[in-house]
Amino acid sequence: DESNSTFYDSYHGEPISDKEYREHVEKNTTFWCINEVEKCDPHERRRLDGSCNNLNYPNRGMPHTPTLKLLPPEFSGNGFEPRLAKSGAPLPPARPLRTSLLPDARIPDQVFTQMVAHYMVFIVSDVLSIHDTVNYVLWKPYCCSPQGEKDRDCIPVKIPNDDPVHRFSNIRCMKLTRPLTYQTEGCLKNDTKPERIVTSTPLLDLSKLYGTDVQKLANKGRLFKKGLLKYEKEDGRIWPPSTKTQDNLCLLNMKPRETRCHDTPEPITNSLIGINLFSIWFWRVHNSIATALAAVNPCWDDEKLFQTAREINIATMVQILFYELLPSLMGYDNLIREGTISPFPGFRDLYNDQVMPQISAEYAQGLRWFHVIQENNAKMYDAKGNYVKSVPLTNITLRTGFLGIDNNLDYLTQGCFRQASGGFNSFVDPDIAEIGLGPLTESTDITSFDLVKNRHFGLAPYTKYLELCNGRPFNTFEDLVGIVKPEMLDILKDKYKHVDDIDLIAGMWVELPAKGSFLPKTLQCIFLDQHVRFLVSDRHWYERQNRPNAFTYDQLLEIRKATISGLMCDVGDTVTEIQPRSFLRPGPGNEITSCDNIPRYDFEPWRDPSCNGNNSSSDENNSSSDDKKSSSDDKKSSSDDKNSSTDEENSSSDEKNSSSNENSSDWLE
Numbered sequence: 295d296e297s298n299s300t301f302y303d304s305y306h307g308e309p310i311s312d313k314e315y316r317e318h319v320e321k322n323t324t325f326w327c328i329n330e331v332e333k334c335d336p337h338e339r340r341r342l343d344g345s346c347n348n349l350n351y352p353n354r355g356m357p358h359t360p361t362l363k364l365l366p367p368e369f370s371g372n373g374f375e376p377r378l379a380k381s382g383a384p385l386p387p388a389r390p391l392r393t394s395l396l397p398d399a400r401i402p403d404q405v406f407t408q409m410v411a412h413y414m415v416f417i418v419s420d421v422l423s424i425h426d427t428v429n430y431v432l433w434k435p436y437c438c439s440p441q442g443e444k445d446r447d448c449i450p451v452k453i454p455n456d457d458p459v460h461r462f463s464n465i466r467c468m469k470l471t472r473p474l475t476y477q478t479e480g481c482l483k484n485d486t487k488p489e490r491i492v493t494s495t496p497l498l499d500l501s502k503l504y505g506t507d508v509q510k511l512a513n514k515g516r517l518f519k520k521g522l523l524k525y526e527k528e529d530g531r532i533w534p535p536s537t538k539t540q541d542n543l544c545l546l547n548m549k550p551r552e553t554r555c556h557d558t559p560e561p562i563t564n565s566l567i568g569i570n571l572f573s574i575w576f577w578r579v580h581n582s583i584a585t586a587l588a589a590v591n592p593c594w595d596d597e598k599l600f601q602t603a604r605e606i607n608i609a610t611m612v613q614i615l616f617y618e619l620l621p622s623l624m625g626y627d628n629l630i631r632e633g634t635i636s637p638f639p640g641f642r643d644l645y646n647d648q649v650m651p652q653i654s655a656e657y658a659q660g661l662r663w664f665h666v667i668q669e670n671n672a673k674m675y676d677a678k679g680n681y682v683k684s685v686p687l688t689n690i691t692l693r694t695g696f697l698g699i700d701n702n703l704d705y706l707t708q709g710c711f712r713q714a715s716g717g718f719n720s721f722v723d724p725d726i727a728e729i730g731l732g733p734l735t736e737s738t739d740i741t742s743f744d745l746v747k748n749r750h751f752g753l754a755p756y757t758k759y760l761e762l763c764n765g766r767p768f769n770t771f772e773d774l775v776g777i778v779k780p781e782m783l784d785i786l787k788d789k790y791k792h793v794d795d796i797d798l799i800a801g802m803w804v805e806l807p808a809k810g811s812f813l814p815k816t817l818q819c820i821f822l823d824q825h826v827r828f829l830v831s832d833r834h835w836y837e838r839q840n841r842p843n844a845f846t847y848d849q850l851l852e853i854r855k856a857t858i859s860g861l862m863c864d865v866g867d868t869v870t871e872i873q874p875r876s877f878l879r880p881g882p883g884n885e886i887t888s889c890d891n892i893p894r895y896d897f898e899p900w901r902d903p904s905c906n907g908n909n910s911s912s913d914e915n916n917s918s919s920d921d922k923k924s925s926s927d928d929k930k931s932s933s934d935d936k937n938s939s940t941d942e943e944n945s946s947s948d949e950k951n952s953s954s955n956e957n958s959s960d961w962l963e
């Protein structure tokens with residue numbers, strides 16, 4: 295009897311009939327095309343799978359739900375191929391366009407650190423998917439061989455003979471596949487506009503950290519003690535649980551030395567290094583929060599500790615994004631003016647149940663622009679900032695094992711805030727443009743792919759977005775004066791026959807930054823729209839006073855203290871000193887300083903009066919949580935003797951846990 299849950303069509307968002315349900319079962323399309331939603335309870339917390347976020351449209355906010363379009367998609371022909379140029383010819387080929395508009399060069403940025411790129415790619419993992427990449431790497435790896443010519447899904451990128459890089463090689467093809475869509479997965483008919491499908495929730499909710507499935511989280515994530523996530527301790531470092539078999543995503547671990555591979559609810563934690571690092575860090579943040587909560591509230595059970603820690607963890611991630619990273623990138627005044635952030639520390643409640651929790655297709659594409667600022671040569675430093683060595687990031691994708699040896703995790707961590715990001719300019723790091731996926735492919739130009747995907751998603755011409763964002767028409771190349779960089783206007787004219795031919799991502803590559811911002815004008819516009827949507831459409835938004843289990847005013851004031859540097863001091867290996875604003879390069883006004891000077895959460899506002907019958911134990915735990923704030927430099931030293939009772943609980947909980955004889959009070963350090 296399924297009376298407690300309803301099946302929704304993932305695309306349309308309507309409940310489906312029993313007959314339709316059985317048809318999907320027969321076609322084996324339930325996974326992508328159907329969302330199962332348990333009856334909503336308006337008072338429950340944020341669900342893992344995003345369901346019931348909007349009580350009127352319960353599947354909106356779940357995985358496999360569609361993006362919103364700022365402008366109607368444009369395709370050509372019955373097969374929904376990319377739109378054509380005004381002349382009726384195909385648009386200019388991707389690779390030569392990319393090498394002209396966005397040439398290879400490695401130029402360090404003068405303002406931002408690597409932390410920006412890593413945080414942004416972690417945000418990407420929270421709202422998008424990697425299955426389109428897995429598709430051409432693993433499932434259909436033949437797109438540059440004869441077999442590929444027979445497969446419609448193959449859309450390889452051709453390299454011309456006069457290519458600036460590959461004229462010196464014999465590589466003439468880069469393998470690539472069409473995006474997975476509701477059509478390819480059998481949810482919509484093939485004669486409808488291709489509509490991309492993704493696996494994350496379209497909400498900022500750490501959905502790839504906790505996963506979107508209660509059972510998976512129970513199996514792989516939760517320790518079911520004291521609100522903690524499972525963890526392992528090795529050489530004094532805390533890790534998410536690992537798999538000892540090889541069937542996970544760590545394809546590039548160099549055996550036999552490199553064996554570590556996360557066994558978290560979602561294997562994506564093992565993918566790009568920025569996703570990997572922030573997954574490790576937010577995993578630890580969860581546990582440090584749960585431990586601090588347990589210290590002030592000894593009567594809270596595992597469930598209450600877990601759920602509260604998860605909420606604070608999510609709020610921390612969002613607070614850092616909205617109030618630290620975005621203002622640095624886009625300008626504080628711009629964000630205040632547009633309503634992305636509030637100038638006041640207290641509550642704000644802009645929830646509108648008519649706005650669906652969705653991301654725009656343009657936001658998904660706009661995030662790709664950040665490939666421009668990815669510096670691929672990761673410099674590694676010791677805790678005092680002495681240079682140790684470097685590693686190309688493209689060599690450590692799908693290679694969690696690298697982090698597990700030679701103090702690499704520590705050194706990389708230091709590099710995140712000591713090394714500049716790639717320049718916010720019109721150049722792409724040569725490795726991102728030519729290597730891309732490291733040893734997984736012969737050659738991958740991520741930025742050419744950005745252009746090809748832009749077309750296969752059917753995004754409207756750049757000029758239409760200019761009109762949308764600026765409120766006036768753009769009819770000629772001359773209308774782009776003041777919009778794009780002058781020298782780039784010449785190249786645009788060379789490459790595109792008509793101004794309306796210009797692709798959205800190409801326009802963003804060559805645009806001038808928006809006023810008071812480091813982002814290109816049109817990207818700024820797309821970001822402003824989406825970030826307001828995030829907060830307006832999310833019933834569980836952390837700044838709301840009127841939501842289930844809302845923070846109190848005093849709790850929210852603690853969340854306001856979140857900074858990326860505070861996070862690094864709490865959970866970053868060997869981080870005992872850091873600049874206060876570590877998305878920005880250290881230097882005058884942002885000098886590296888002791889972690890003692892970096893603000894951190896105080897968990898007193900979470901003290902639950904109903905626990906306070908038993909004072910002796912809560913006092914003791916309290917003093918240890920105070921310790922934590924001052925002594926940030928002992929993440930490695932294993933304390934401690936206070937909780938001998940937890941020894942036993944822990945060792946029984948997890949057979950493959952290398953830390954089974956450690957006690958969970960590690961988190962009380």
Ligand code: HEM
Pocket residue numbers: 411412414415418422423424426427566568658659660661662664665668670687688691726730731740743744747
């Ligand atoms: C070492 C650094 C990075 C590498 C090697 C990398 C690699 C890739 C690759 C191979 C793809 C798939 C391309 C395709 O199939 O079309 C991709 C997609 C993407 N990347 Fe990156 N990336 C990196 C950094 C970043 C950063 C810093 C961001 C920041 C926002 C980012 C955002 C995206 C987005 C939004 C997509 C599209 C995902 C989707 O549509 O589902 N990437 N990246």
